[in-house]
Amino acid sequence: MIDITVICALLIVLGIILYVILDGFDLGVGIIFPFAPDEASKNKMMSSIAPVWDGNETWLIYGGGILFAAFPIAYSILLPALYIPLMLLIFALIFRGVAFEFRMKEKKSRWIWDYSFTFGSTLAAFSQGLILGSLIEGFEVENMQFSGGSFDWLTSFSITTGFGVVFGYALLGASWVILKTENQTKEWAKNITKPLNFILGLFVMMVSLKTPLQYPEIADKWFSFPNFFLLLPIPLITFFCWLKIFDSLSKGRDLQPFIFTVAIFILSFVGLGYSLWPYIIVNNLTIWDLAAPAKSLQLVFITLMISFPIVLGYTLFVYKLFKGKVLEKDSYY
Amino acid sequence: MEILNSVELLSRIQFAFTVSFHIIWPTINIGLGLFLLILEISWLKTKKIEYLNLYKFWVKIFALAFGIGVVTGIPLSYQFGTNFSIFSNMAGPIIGPLLGIEVMTAFFLEAAFIGVMIFGWNRVPKSVHLFATIFVVLGTHNSAFWVIAANSWMHTPQGFEIIDGIIHAKSWTEIILNPSFPYRLAHMLTASYISVSLLIAGVSAYFLIKKISIETAKKGLSVSLLVLSFLAPLQIFLGDLHGLNTKEYQPAKIAAMEGLWNTQKGAPLVLFAIPDEENEKNKYEIKIPKLASFILTHDFDGEVKGLNEFKKEERPPILPVFFAFRTMVGLGVLFFLIAFTGIILRFRKKLYSNHIFHKLCMICTPLGLVATISGWWVTEIGRQPWLIHGVLKTKDALSPVKPEVISISLLSFIFVYCLLGISFLYYASRLVKKGYNFEKNEDWLKVATHTTHLTTKNSKND
Numbered sequence: 001m002i003d004i005t006v007i008c009a010l011l012i013v014l015g016i017i018l019y020v021i022l023d024g025f026d027l028g029v030g031i032i033f034p035f036a037p038d039e040a041s042k043n044k045m046m047s048s049i050a051p052v053w054d055g056n057e058t059w060l061i062y063g064g065g066i067l068f069a070a071f072p073i074a075y076s077i078l079l080p081a082l083y084i085p086l087m088l089l090i091f092a093l094i095f096r097g098v099a100f101e102f103r104m105k106e107k108k109s110r111w112i113w114d115y116s117f118t119f120g121s122t123l124a125a126f127s128q129g130l131i132l133g134s135l136i137e138g139f140e141v142e143n144m145q146f147s148g149g150s151f152d153w154l155t156s157f158s159i160t161t162g163f164g165v166v167f168g169y170a171l172l173g174a175s176w177v178i179l180k181t182e183n184q185t186k187e188w189a190k191n192i193t194k195p196l197n198f199i200l201g202l203f204v205m206m207v208s209l210k211t212p213l214q215y216p217e218i219a220d221k222w223f224s225f226p227n228f229f230l231l232l233p234i235p236l237i238t239f240f241c242w243l244k245i246f247d248s249l250s251k252g253r254d255l256q257p258f259i260f261t262v263a264i265f266i267l268s269f270v271g272l273g274y275s276l277w278p279y280i281i282v283n284n285l286t287i288w289d290l291a292a293p294a295k296s297l298q299l300v301f302i303t304l305m306i307s308f309p310i311v312l313g314y315t316l317f318v319y320k321l322f323k324g325k326v327l328e329k330d331s332y333y
Numbered sequence: 334m335e336i337l338n339s340v341e342l343l344s345r346i347q348f349a350f351t352v353s354f355h356i357i358w359p360t361i362n363i364g365l366g367l368f369l370l371i372l373e374i375s376w377l378k379t380k381k382i383e384y385l386n387l388y389k390f391w392v393k394i395f396a397l398a399f400g401i402g403v404v405t406g407i408p409l410s411y412q413f414g415t416n417f418s419i420f421s422n423m424a425g426p427i428i429g430p431l432l433g434i435e436v437m438t439a440f441f442l443e444a445a446f447i448g449v450m451i452f453g454w455n456r457v458p459k460s461v462h463l464f465a466t467i468f469v470v471l472g473t474h475n476s477a478f479w480v481i482a483a484n485s486w487m488h489t490p491q492g493f494e495i496i497d498g499i500i501h502a503k504s505w506t507e508i509i510l511n512p513s514f515p516y517r518l519a520h521m522l523t524a525s526y527i528s529v530s531l532l533i534a535g536v537s538a539y540f541l542i543k544k545i546s547i548e549t550a551k552k553g554l555s556v557s558l559l560v561l562s563f564l565a566p567l568q569i570f571l572g573d574l575h576g577l578n579t580k581e582y583q584p585a586k587i588a589a590m591e592g593l594w595n596t597q598k599g600a601p602l603v604l605f606a607i608p609d610e611e612n613e614k615n616k617y618e619i620k621i622p623k624l625a626s627f628i629l630t631h632d633f634d635g636e637v638k639g640l641n642e643f644k645k646e647e648r649p650p651i652l653p654v655f656f657a658f659r660t661m662v663g664l665g666v667l668f669f670l671i672a673f674t675g676i677i678l679r680f681r682k683k684l685y686s687n688h689i690f691h692k693l694c695m696i697c698t699p700l701g702l703v704a705t706i707s708g709w710w711v712t713e714i715g716r717q718p719w720l721i722h723g724v725l726k727t728k729d730a731l732s733p734v735k736p737e738v739i740s741i742s743l744l745s746f747i748f749v750y751c752l753l754g755i756s757f758l759y760y761a762s763r764l765v766k767k768g769y770n771f772e773k774n775e776d777w778l779k780v781a782t783h784t785t786h787l788t789t790k791n792s793k794n795d
Contacts, residue, residue: 051448054403058444062436064410069433072425079414079421080732086415087742090408094749097404098756101397105760144422150738295502296426300433307437311445314468318445321456 004301008070009278009287011304012063017269019059021172021262026053028173030096030121031166032192033114041185042114048180048326050100055315057093069300073144074280074290081139081146082131085153089127096120122166129165133158136211136272138282157210164203168265171196175245175257180326190249193257197245204238204268211275217283218275231274238267341728343739344416347746349713351408353706354750358402360705363477363522364529365395366470371556373466377459383549386769390549391533393764396451401753403444408746416739420720420730424500427493427508428483435479443472474522481521485514487721488712489582500724512582516575517712523568524708526560527668528701533557534671535698536765538691546769551685554694558675558684565669572665573628579712580629583722584638585647586715589654591625592618593639600625600637605659608651613641649717657710664704671697 026049036042068075079086095116103113134153139146174196177189212219222231241260248256278286291297336342369388376384410432413421421428449457449465457465492507493500502508537553540546580587588594592603594613602624606615626635640648671693678684720727 051452054399054444054447055441057403057407058436058440061407061410061440064407064414065429065433065436068410068413068421068425069429072429073422075414075425075429076418076422076732079411080416080418080734083415083732083734083738083742086411087745090411091745091749093407094404094753098400098753101400102756102760105393105397106763146418146733150735292426292429293496293499293501295505296430299430299502299505303430303434303437307441311437311441314445315441318448321449321453327455 004297005070005287005291006278008066008291008297008300008304011308012066012070013269013273015059015062015066017266019056019063020269021265022056022059023053024125024169024265025049025172025176025258026056027096027121027125028169028171029176030117030173031125031170032173032177032189033118033121035188035192037184037188041181041188044181044185044326045177046100046103048176050104051322052319053097053100055318057097060093066300066304070292070297071280071287071290072292072296074285074287077139077141077144077146077281077285077290078135081148082134082153084150085127085130085134089124089131092120092123092127094120096124121169125166125169126162129162130154130158132165133161136161136207136276136282137214138284141281141284160203161207164200164207167196167199167203171200172258172261172265175261179254179258182325186254190257193249194246197242197261200264201242204264207268208235208271211272215275215283221275234267234271234274238264238271241267337740338736340731340734340736340739343736343743344731345727347739347743348409348412348416349710350743350750351405351412351746352713353709354754355402355405355409356706356709357702358398358405359473359476360525360528360702361398361532362395362402363473363525364527365391365398365532366466366473367526368529368533369395370466370470373463377463383552386546386549387553390764390769392451394761396447397757397761399443399447401757405750405753414732416732416734417720417730418732420725423498423725423730424487424721427486427500427502430502431479431483431486431509435476435483439472439476439479441472442468442475446472477522477525478518481518482509482511482514485517486511488517488716489513489578490721490724495724500721513575513578516571516578520568520571520575520708521705523564523571524701524705527564527568528705530557530561530564531668531671531694531697531701532699534561534694535696538694539765540768541685542688542691542695543768549769554684554691555679558672558679561668562672562676565665565672569665569669572662576629579715580637583716585640585643586649586654586712587629588638588640588642589649589651589715590658590711591629591637592651592655593625593637594641595639596636596642597639598626598636599623599634600629600639602628606655608655610651646718649715654711654715657707657714661704661707661711664700664707668697668701668704 029045029049033042033045036045064075067078097120099113099117099120103110103117130153133155137155137157139152140148171193174189174193178186178193181189212222221227241263244260245257245264248260276282278288280287280290292300336346369392372384372388372391375381376388413428446465446468449462450469453462453465486508489512490508491511492502492504494503495501533553534557537550537557540550541554576587576590591600592606592608592615593600594615599622601620601622603615604619604621606618606620608615623633626637627633629635629637640651674690674693675684678687678690684690716722718726718728720730
């Protein structure tokens with residue numbers, strides 16, 4: 001008998017991973033945007049993400065929407081707890097989302113929207129990091145209701161993960177720019193990829209140490225025998241990918257830096273997911289405690305089974321349409 | 334101030350403000366998407382450059398509106414949880430899956446293919462581009478279907494049972510096809526098409542007055558007024574049906590809309606009044622005897638329930654419902670008259686030369702949207718104090734959040750949305766001022782038409 005609660009939860013996690021990678025690279029382009037060498041590079045960077053950012057961001061709505069549909073209790077506990085960082089995220093996404101449309105309409109006022117684009121992208125990444133950090137630290141819950149204060153999410157750890165996500169997305173963005181552009185734009189992106197990769201390595205290590213140190217249960221999951229040996233590939237492959245980024249840069253590869261960055265993100269997620277599973281509220285409430293009644297879960301399950309592959313299919317189709325280096329003719333309208 | 338301490342009022346104002354601002358953009362996109370599809374098909378069939386010009390112009394407005402629609406839609410999907418967490422917890426098993434289906438069948442479809450619609454001209458053949466437009470239109474309509482299904486269920490809930498304080502689904506067919514859903518969906522879709530007709534008519538009229546891109550502008554005015562002359566009367570009919578449905582399921586809302594205090598047979602139609610909630614009567618009333626009864630029961634002596642039938646705490650706020658209703662109906666009648674005048678002018682061959690009529694059309698440009706928002710205010714304020722009619726009151730649905738925090742987010746929303754609105758108007762008006770005079774050497778136009786020479790020549794003349 002398959003447990004559809006588990007499948008729904010896994011599909012939400014998959015959606016979040018897709019979100020982090022897809023919107024991650026376009027938010028990242030926004031973060032490194034002001035440092036681009038010239039106006040032409042900026043326009044190319046913008047053109048490389050303009051046709052796809054809408055679809056990328058939809059995975060965030062997916063995350064919220066399916067969490068609400070399959071785990072309404074989790075939704076009703078987490079969202080009030082995360083009120084302020086969520087509002088920051090929402091406002092950040094507003095500023096950067098409209099920048100796409102507005103900056104292309106007129107040259108004179110373009111600088112306003114360039115600022116708005118970078119500000120929004122950076123703040124969005126930072127607030128996602130805040131949310132990630134506070135999810136790892138957990139929340140006070142009484143009677144299936146959030147019972148903590150308005151600022152419980154604000155800790156030195158969540159601020160650290162905030163910066164971690166900003167640098168991580170910047171790395172994704174830079175390696176995306178390597179993939180999508182040529183000449184000096186690409187050279188510039190390669191130059192900033194190295195230090196960004198170094199910084200991301202530090203943050204990944206920090207979060208990987210923090211979780212087992214704070215929660216003995218999680219430490220046990222990782223370091224007991226035989227788990228330790230079974231799980232050892234996760235950190236090892238992550239480390240390998242990290243090294244390969246430096247390596248592929250010096251060999252002048254275009255696609256590899258992006259692929260290995262994505263791999264680091266996926267592996268970090270798998271590791272984190274393994275640590276927290278099956279809890280949604282750390283060490284307190286599991287996916288089964290917070291799931292919707294069977295009749296609702298079944299509808300969500302059927303919907304996802306049918307539509308998830310279709311969505312993936314046409315998303316891939318659209319990416320294929322716009323694949324390759326950015327062309328001059330791809331400019332707006 | 335009292336408002337600043339009330340989580341209920343602040344949450345309601347914030348949701349009302351963000352949803353009212355948001356609804357403008359989907360209203361534009363539902364109708365405009367369909368219009369673009371019709372233009373693209375007409376262009377592919379007839380090869381007339383006016384259709385392509387119209388497409389090219391309106392797709393820019395569409396993209397602007399779509400961008401704002403996406404970013405202002407995200408706060409809504411999260412506010413159910415941030416501000417109404419008890420509601421999310423209790424009704425999540427019903428509302429959640431419906432919105433989940435919306436995400437899967439609408440949002441992804443729109444977001445994936447709007448990129449192709451705008452940027453794809455040089456990358457895909459014409460047939461694929463047409464399909465992209467079709468998918469976007471399908472997406473906007475799917476979205477309307479599911480979100481209105483969820484919304485209507487909260488007005489006329491059925492097909493559920495409550496176990497341990499949580500609403501469980503019993504029959505999804507009953508939940509989705511709840512009694513007010515077909516009326517609300519039809520009324521809203523028509524509202525969207527009417528709003529867009531007025532938008533296009535207004536802009537085309539401006540071009541005719543300014544004598545820019547005349548041939549294309551004529552086409553725009555002609556098509557939009559033709560559509561309006563079918564839809565304006567249809568909308569009045571649909572509105573009447575929707576009202577009858579509301580009378581059956583939410584009589585307090587109808588009493589507030591009509592401004593009726595006492596239950597009576599042969600109730601008058603109150604054209605204007607200032608309802609006085611304290612003394613439970615109308616001031617400065619202007620009314621037509623027995624007409625409300627006739628409209629609502631189709632019998633001059635039919636009985637209509639008044640507000641006094643309901644306890645004070647079970648009544649919706651009267652003033653906003655009463656006035657929003659009059660705004661909506663008044664505008665509906667105005668649109669009907671505009672459409673009618675358009676028909677007469679068309680028969681007299683003066684549709685393109687009568688500048689007074691053109692100015693009237695210009696004034697009406699945003700009024701379809703105003704009517705749509707008014708309509709939503711009627712139905713949404715009119716459902717208070719209930720969030721889910723007869724099941725959950727708004728005051729019992731709130732999140733454990735501090736009022737100060739909501740005050741700050743509310744103020745930020747007001748500030749940011751004002752900026753958004755102003756920016757949209759600024760860029761949209763710049764687009765309109767440029768008209769259909771597109772710059773030379775535009776790549777996609779050449780590639781898309783495959784008749785480079787002819788096209789550039791025509792668009793210069795136009």
